[in-house]
Amino acid sequence: MGTSAAPVRLTAPPESPAEDYPHSPVARKRENSVSPRTVFSPYARLFAVPGSPSFSFAGWIGRLPAPMLGLGAVLLVEGETGSYGMAGAVSGTLALSYGLAGPQWARAMDRRGQSRVLRLAMAAFALTGVAFVASVVAGGPRWSWFLLAALAGASGPNVGSLVRARWSAVLDPTSRQTAYAFEAVVDEVVFVVGPPLVTLLATLIAPPVGFLTGVAFGVAGGLWLAAQTGTEPPVHPVDPTAIGRRRSVLTPTLLVVVVTYLAVGTVFGAIDVVVIGFAEEQGATALSGLALAVFAGGSLVAGLVYGLARVPGTLAVRFVGTAVAFGLAAQTLWVVGSLPMLIVCGFLAGLTIAPVLVSGTSLVESRVAPGVLTESLAWTITGLTLGVTAGSALAGAAVDAWGAERAFAVPALAGGLAALLALAGAVLLRAPEPAVGWATAPARVEDDITG
Template identity: 70%
Template sequence: MSPRTVLRPLLRPLLGPYARLFTVPGSAWFSLAGWVARLPLPMLGLGAVLLVEGESGSYALAGAVSGTLALAASVGGPQWSRVMDRRGQGTVLRVAMAAYLVTGLAFVAVVVADAPRWSWFLLAALTGASVPNIGALVRARWAALLEDAERRQTAFAFESVVDEVVFVVGPPLVTVLGTMIAPAAGFTTGIVLGTAGGLWLARQRDTEPVPVQAPAGGGSLRRAALGPAVLVVCAAYLGVGTVFGAMDVVVVGFAEAVGQPALAGLALALYAGGSLVAGLAYGVARLPGTLAARFVGTAVAFGVAAQGLWLVSSLPLLVGAGFLAGLAVAPVLVSGASLVESRVPRAALTEALSWTNTGLTLGVTAGSALAGAAVDAWGAQAAFAVPAVAAAAAGLIGLAGAPLLRRVPEPAARVDGPVGG
């Protein structure tokens, strides 16, 4: 009996629902285009560090410039999404990609030419502000195409896995390009890939959500995009993002401290692998309870799972604790996206999803900075306190926000009604 014959009955219940997603016309193409367009997400920050440090010799300057780009992207993404909700993705995405390409290449040019430092920060900010939140655009397409809430959960879980793959592929790619070819190569490749993927996505007009005109003043849609459920998810995602940013720094520092720096990549890969496995399983699970209860439950599970990091004193313990913590990542991200999708009208959905990603981005930025300071001050082993405390905070935020999540907006205040169950 072949391994394929044995495994097929075991894998069909897990992978079958994902295969059925792509029976929807055009879904495979917009998801693939979204994957290409998202590749620069981890490439730009690291690429900016490699570029600026390579040209200036200063890691402090490189970190400041990279942080400027990330903060600008976290603010600019929801603004692009708001316009796309009103005007449609295709037209606005073309404008965003043109701005992204021009400002990104201009940033590379001023750094390589050793232009005044203020121009580095200005163009880093403009490049970041030009980046639309591609993940939100893709999820909004799934929400518009799938009527069934369980299938939307499966689609959101698939996109969470895509995000994991992006963050597995992107950093090694940009590192190889930036160190083996030229400091500018990684960042420039990210800009080109992002532009190509974004323009490819923009061409797929048949699957984009139908734009909804905002009412006079647009105040109700702005309130919907930042309603109680969205704010609670954003706040919890801030803690989740802090764990992401901190883990990258602390794991590398710990591996170096125990004399095995090459194994840092393995530990981080298993951490991401745990999230990938859990994301696939959660996407097809049919769980009891409301979406709000699932989000609170997964947030608490995320907070509890990461407490094993306090016990890390060797690489084997790090691998085990990291994999366990990783298992809780995708469920909280998928349940948060599903909850937001169920509480926000289609006319504000892309913007709302972008705000949740802003919470993650700000958390990653804060986590990296806090973890770096903790490693310097306490040592790498003690610095695992940063992701452990941040994860606990995410769980506590979910619990504290539970009363707000029980308040379902009145249909009249939702502009065009709910999009989920």
């Protein structure tokens, strides 16, 4: 277990005595030189914190269900029914319950600790995930599909928010943008790997295999993270005499970010369904996962750069700016008419995904009240997943009614709406909330790091 200590200062020691003389030729030469080692050193220093490689990688494994279950449910249900409308509705139900339950799991973890609650959640997740697949494959009543999809979604806590809470507990404020950017990159790696994997498993082996593989990854990652008690954030039991706790969570900043993320998530949910339908129309269903991975690939590149960049402006300005860029990039989807064009537009649109997610997360974390960090971060994911629900359902209906090519209007319009919502909420972001508990809270780290 870690001990209470001052926040980690992620600054490298001088590499040579020449750095003691900032105007020397050696120092000027070093200052002007750029190498991969120096460029990526902020990321390397993140993993100097004991336990961080392990909890971050466990979180990577635990997040694989995010792209695999929604897409896996679409492939499974569409394969059984032939209806993208039904497939989108079931997938949306799973995402909806996941989004609504996420903050409840997070609140329980803030109060009782991540490890204790995670073990319970993973047991329920494994049981309900297998039951859902069994009901669909066995031809059970349609209502049971929706019920079990909802239970499976509700059993899965948002692992990304748990990992970000651990980073916030062991880093000082200046290092958190790099950590959050790295986690955004991890999210995109998940979305690069997950869609092709689940598509190949579902099309080359059998549709249930894709979904069940996602469940297996989620349980393995969740239990591995639960075993790492030494890097857990501090527990904050609720004071029954305290008042205004709901108000401390649902701040104006959080509401603006969550509402904007509703539209951002609608883009994500719609893209999943429309791209699968479009690839099928083009006679290349097996390539749908690769096409979806292109969006994540663009976001991965942008996330790496954003984590290293010194972006001008306040966190609020960055959030609004990145949301507007996201909305503008989504408009490229109007011109998609072939798979090569989809890949080009998808990569360009993907370049704006990580920045808007990192900036929103950083903004919320910078203004969070003490004791509700995990829950606050989980609410941002709830906004995204509720949007995914709406996007899946709307896009499924649009594909059935208009065809997949015209259905690209759904994610394009949702992207524009995200930009408008961020601009409209900018006035609420001007004044920060008074509570910035985690920005000044002591980190829990190992003694050998802090001395």
